[in-house]
Amino acid sequence: MSLNSTELLDQFILEARECLENIGHRLLDVEKSPSDTGLLNDLFRQVHTLKGNCGLFEFKALEHVVHAGEDLLDRIRSGQQRYNPEIADVLLDAMDYTSSLIDVIESQGKLPDSAQERSRHLAQALRRHLGEPAPAAVQSAPPATTADTPLPDWIGLAPPEWRESGRIVVRYRPEADCFFKGEDPWRLASTTPGLLHLAVAPDQPWASGDAFDCYVCNLDLRLVSEAPLAEIEAHFRYVPEQMALWRMPDAPPEPALAPPAAAAPAAERSCVQMDLMNTRLQQIWDDQRRLLARSGVSAGTVASVRQTLTHLLICRDDPPLIAEARAALGRIAPGPVPLAQWALQYRPGGTDMDIEGPGQAAASVPAPRREGGTAAEDGSTERGQKVLKVSQDKIDRLMELIGEMVVAKNALPYLATRAESLFGQRELAREIKAQYSVINRIAEDMQHAIMQVRMLPVGIIFQRFGRLVRDLSKKLGKDVSLVVEGEETEADKNVIESLADPLIHILRNSLDHGLETPEVRLAAGKPAQGTLRVSARQEGDRVMLTIHDDGAGIDTDRVRLKAIERGLIPADRASTLTDAEAVQLVFLPGFSTSDAISDLSGRGVGMDVVRNAVERINGQVELESVRGQGTTVRLTLPLSMAVTNVMMIEAGRRRFGVPMDLIVETVRVPAEDIHHFKRSQTTVLRGRIVPLRSLSELLGLDNEARMNDDGELAVLVVRLGSENIGLLVDNFHGTSDIILKPLEGVLAGITGFAGTALMGDGSVLMILNPKELV
Amino acid sequence: MKNILVVDDAATVRMYHRKMLGDAGWRIEEAVNGLEALERVMNQPPEQPFDLYVVDINMPKMDGYTFVRELRRLPQGTQVPVLMVSTEAQPQDAVAAEEAGANCYLIKPAKPQDLVLTAALLLGDGPAARRAADAQLQGVRA
Numbered sequence: 001m002s003l004n005s006t007e008l009l010d011q012f013i014l015e016a017r018e019c020l021e022n023i024g025h026r027l028l029d030v031e032k033s034p035s036d037t038g039l040l041n042d043l044f045r046q047v048h049t050l051k052g053n054c055g056l057f058e059f060k061a062l063e064h065v066v067h068a069g070e071d072l073l074d075r076i077r078s079g080q081q082r083y084n085p086e087i088a089d090v091l092l093d094a095m096d097y098t099s100s101l102i103d104v105i106e107s108q109g110k111l112p113d114s115a116q117e118r119s120r121h122l123a124q125a126l127r128r129h130l131g132e133p134a135p136a137a138v139q140s141a142p143p144a145t146t147a148d149t150p151l152p153d154w155i156g157l158a159p160p161e162w163r164e165s166g167r168i169v170v171r172y173r174p175e176a177d178c179f180f181k182g183e184d185p186w187r188l189a190s191t192t193p194g195l196l197h198l199a200v201a202p203d204q205p206w207a208s209g210d211a212f213d214c215y216v217c218n219l220d221l222r223l224v225s226e227a228p229l230a231e232i233e234a235h236f237r238y239v240p241e242q243m244a245l246w247r248m249p250d251a252p253p254e255p256a257l258a259p260p261a262a263a264a265p266a267a268e269r270s271c272v273q274m275d276l277m278n279t280r281l282q283q284i285w286d287d288q289r290r291l292l293a294r295s296g297v298s299a300g301t302v303a304s305v306r307q308t309l310t311h312l313l314i315c316r317d318d319p320p321l322i323a324e325a326r327a328a329l330g331r332i333a334p335g336p337v338p339l340a341q342w343a344l345q346y347r348p349g350g351t352d353m354d355i356e357g358p359g360q361a362a363a364s365v366p367a368p369r370r371e372g373g374t375a376a377e378d379g380s381t382e383r384g385q386k387v388l389k390v391s392q393d394k395i396d397r398l399m400e401l402i403g404e405m406v407v408a409k410n411a412l413p414y415l416a417t418r419a420e421s422l423f424g425q426r427e428l429a430r431e432i433k434a435q436y437s438v439i440n441r442i443a444e445d446m447q448h449a450i451m452q453v454r455m456l457p458v459g460i461i462f463q464r465f466g467r468l469v470r471d472l473s474k475k476l477g478k479d480v481s482l483v484v485e486g487e488e489t490e491a492d493k494n495v496i497e498s499l500a501d502p503l504i505h506i507l508r509n510s511l512d513h514g515l516e517t518p519e520v521r522l523a524a525g526k527p528a529q530g531t532l533r534v535s536a537r538q539e540g541d542r543v544m545l546t547i548h549d550d551g552a553g554i555d556t557d558r559v560r561l562k563a564i565e566r567g568l569i570p571a572d573r574a575s576t577l578t579d580a581e582a583v584q585l586v587f588l589p590g591f592s593t594s595d596a597i598s599d600l601s602g603r604g605v606g607m608d609v610v611r612n613a614v615e616r617i618n619g620q621v622e623l624e625s626v627r628g629q630g631t632t633v634r635l636t637l638p639l640s641m642a643v644t645n646v647m648m649i650e651a652g653r654r655r656f657g658v659p660m661d662l663i664v665e666t667v668r669v670p671a672e673d674i675h676h677f678k679r680s681q682t683t684v685l686r687g688r689i690v691p692l693r694s695l696s697e698l699l700g701l702d703n704e705a706r707m708n709d710d711g712e713l714a715v716l717v718v719r720l721g722s723e724n725i726g727l728l729v730d731n732f733h734g735t736s737d738i739i740l741k742p743l744e745g746v747l748a749g750i751t752g753f754a755g756t757a758l759m760g761d762g763s764v765l766m767i768l769n770p771k772e773l774v
Numbered sequence: 775m776k777n778i779l780v781v782d783d784a785a786t787v788r789m790y791h792r793k794m795l796g797d798a799g800w801r802i803e804e805a806v807n808g809l810e811a812l813e814r815v816m817n818q819p820p821e822q823p824f825d826l827y828v829v830d831i832n833m834p835k836m837d838g839y840t841f842v843r844e845l846r847r848l849p850q851g852t853q854v855p856v857l858m859v860s861t862e863a864q865p866q867d868a869v870a871a872e873e874a875g876a877n878c879y880l881i882k883p884a885k886p887q888d889l890v891l892t893a894a895l896l897l898g899d900g901p902a903a904r905r906a907a908d909a910q911l912q913g914v915r916a
Contacts, residue, residue, distance in 0.1 A: 007789070008793065014785075015784060042834070044832075045783070045832055048861065051861060052787055052861045052882050052883070056786060187881070190885070191881075277891065277904060277906075280888075280895060280907070284896065287872075291877065294873065298875060299852065300846030301846050304853055304877055307855060311855065311896055311897060312896075312898070315894065315899070
């Protein structure tokens, strides 16, 4: 089937990903509760849908794998097979591979030939659990007929384009009693892979009159296919003895055969076409008769059969027959039996019509009863919330636009000032300001609304954890149960995305170094199964993520030792650290190196990397560990990072922005309260010593911080990790929402700045990154 | 114009059926499971009834069998042919479809022309049936 229209393909990819995601999820759920039939049914349905969708395209490799998976799950859900970890492994493998194939389809629109091999392999692995031979094994026993014998004469009738070399010619003569074996020769033939041509003729002349038996198959099906021989053999694998196969030779066969009726194909074909429709018509006709013959057939079904039979008659282009049959139909009694008898008289799709007179004339049929609208009354159906799928690009575009809008609207206050000061238009300035506040409000609402669209539940990244924990703990020989809480907590898509890697890092640390093997745990008097708890919740405009394990905790002695060894802190200082402080040493860059992790029974693998990643999105990491009891990592993150709220400050007669997230407070400190100690300055705020640094000095500007008229210095207290530091600035200005653009190009290497922002008056504001500065 | 209700939980399949059957000249409506389909049937304006149901079997909330059984109890559902299209290739599935009251059963993925031909026959749309039969044997890779 070559119906790979892009629209349909896109839909396919979208739905396939959705299915795969759900499958991955369910597989892990099922592992936890293998007897939950609801879960199994849901899982099965997802795989089933995926397989059905694959079948619409020519993605054979994909279909093979998914089909095998479906068969296996069908066994499991029907209780014929027990779900076990090996099965889970194969299924997960198969779904991973399927997922990768979907990626290939998306990028290339088709599957590479190499996919066949791997998918057969995976399908076999799945089918091994079914205890049935893989299809490949069936294929290895080819039908007795060979593809090398001379071609039959009739192939000369086929048009030349079907006779290309390598095509497979098939003759299929179903057994006379094949209908009793559950075979459907027409369906089998017409679903042949790569089918180009299909002709059907009676095998023997049709018997007439009473000798005719509609249950005897009398067909001679001839087809031409462009599929590989193996595929065709596999397709007809249940009826090999009824098949004859030939392969078209390299040279066109015309000279050898040159049938006199070379011009005949057209005529024969049109005859066959008519046959095709009529064959199908007769099939459906017979289906209806069978339906009527069922015991307990409902009145509604009988009515539908009646309607269907009428429709079939209409399709048969034979007005006298239609008129005759309909008249007879109008006279028959209601109920399945008279209708069945009536249907038996006609063979609208048969090659010859034997129309007998109506078997029985009866009273006219009453119109189908209409029993009123009891059902139609509860028409006030409330559908669930409709969900619209929108591509990420569109939302990102919206976000960019609203960003520009926020900046553009900020130009209005400047305009108002100019109107007043430059042109003396006070009234106009007032109106502009009034208008500005309206636009401002709308822009804020809009921004909020768009940000809501970008919010995703953190569960999206949690989903990956199930698999990670399962695979890793298995590999490490540990028994770990993952508990996930607050998956529905939402945060901006960018926050979520940049969180995934640090979180996985943390989890891996817990699994690798935190949690102990069952033996060690039992020896320590803990349950054999370790618990890894990942929870999320919203607090104000921040999202709190907690990753807790009940493992061994961090060995602070070793951490101290390591830190001294690596020259990160002097030995005397290390010994004065409390345990809680020692734990923090793992955040030091350079603390973890590859040889340190193998024997360190605690954390330490790249925690500085985690901290950097989290701080890049304006988040904070806290680490707490109690030896023997476990470790807790707390991440605090902004809900959104699309818009940054900054405070504008002045230093060295220039303006800079500082992210509000980092600002603890702004204070004015009398000059005499600033203590100078050697080259460093400190002051005491709320009973705590706060080190002070001059911002202009840090920035390499040669101005001293200016005092105001009261002899006070402006101190901006910012939070750097766990400690506060005061920045001496010239002055504070208001706050503003800005869209932070990172430094790019030649400026990218400059440290000390988080980025730039375009202000309403067209100027560029440099946003400081105090952490890098100090 | 003939009105077809396609009932399938797979969006891809719905789109596929919409394309195939829509191109044949019929009006297509969709429902994502048996329950929603039943609601659609009940709320369908009488002047624009469905002329054919194309129904999947395995669906959440309400499967195809149940839908057809329920449909056959409704005044709107008695006269209308049902075409079941499912990936269930086991003979017992076809039997179950029949038991439920489906008029015809096709195995998914149905070849486009076979789907259209079958639908045309069930709808009593002779010209469309002939076109589909033609197309199927035109050597077009259906």
